[in-house]
Amino acid sequence: MKKRSASTRPSTVKWPTVNPEKVNVMKKIEAIIRPERLERVKEALTAAGFVGLNVVNVTGRGTQRGVTYEGRAGERFVVDMLPKVKLELVVKDADAKRVVDIIVQAARTGNVGDGKIFVSPVEDVTRVRTGEHGEQAL
Numbered sequence: 001m002k003k004r005s006a007s008t009r010p011s012t013v014k015w016p017t018v019n020p021e022k023v024n025v026m027k028k029i030e031a032i033i034r035p036e037r038l039e040r041v042k043e044a045l046t047a048a049g050f051v052g053l054n055v056v057n058v059t060g061r062g063t064q065r066g067v068t069y070e071g072r073a074g075e076r077f078v079v080d081m082l083p084k085v086k087l088e089l090v091v092k093d094a095d096a097k098r099v100v101d102i103i104v105q106a107a108r109t110g111n112v113g114d115g116k117i118f119v120s121p122v123e124d125v126t127r128v129r130t131g132e133h134g135e136q137a138l
């Protein structure tokens with residue numbers, strides 16, 4: 001029998017199936033923003049009722065690979081990792097889109113380097129004081 005090439009062979013990869021019980025999982029929102037926009041973003045989130053969050057100072061790069069400055073003599077300085085702030089918060093699934101919109105509105109200047117927002121599922125959360133689990137523990 002003729003051997004199939006790798007590209008036509010049926011895939012043996014096991015793709016995850018959607019678990020109906022996990023459709024409304026909480027979301028972790030990680031927003032990398034300009035440090036100078038942190039206060040604005042925090043205020044906007046607080047005003048909308050989103051209080052619990054972490055703020056982490058990070059250095060990073062995006063598609064422009066940092067910035068290049070030109071000195072007086074025409075010499076070039078490349079700074080490839082720029083200081084940014086990472087805002088991290090876990091919210092109800094139903095709130096995730098609103099939170100992303102709030103952050104975008106408060107963080108956008110319209111210039112390159114405005115940042116990026118990642119959203120991922122969260123299995124569970126526990127409030128240490130009470131032992132509560134899930135959305136009620138947020």
Ligand SMILES: Nc1ncnc2c1ncn2[C@@H]1O[C@H](COP(=O)(O)OP(=O)(O)OP(=O)(O)O)[C@@H](O)[C@H]1O
Nearest residue numbers: 032059060061062063064084111112113114115116
């Ligand atoms: N793919 C990525 N994975 C993880 N972090 C990223 C990624 N892209 C960007 N970041 C982080 O976000 C910061 C800001 O990225 P930036 O806004 O420059 O993204 P961009 O894709 O270059 O968009 P723009 O063209 O608007 O500048 C980076 O300094 C880095 O910390």
Ligand SMILES: [Mg+2]
Nearest residue numbers: 062063064113
């Ligand atoms: Mg960029």
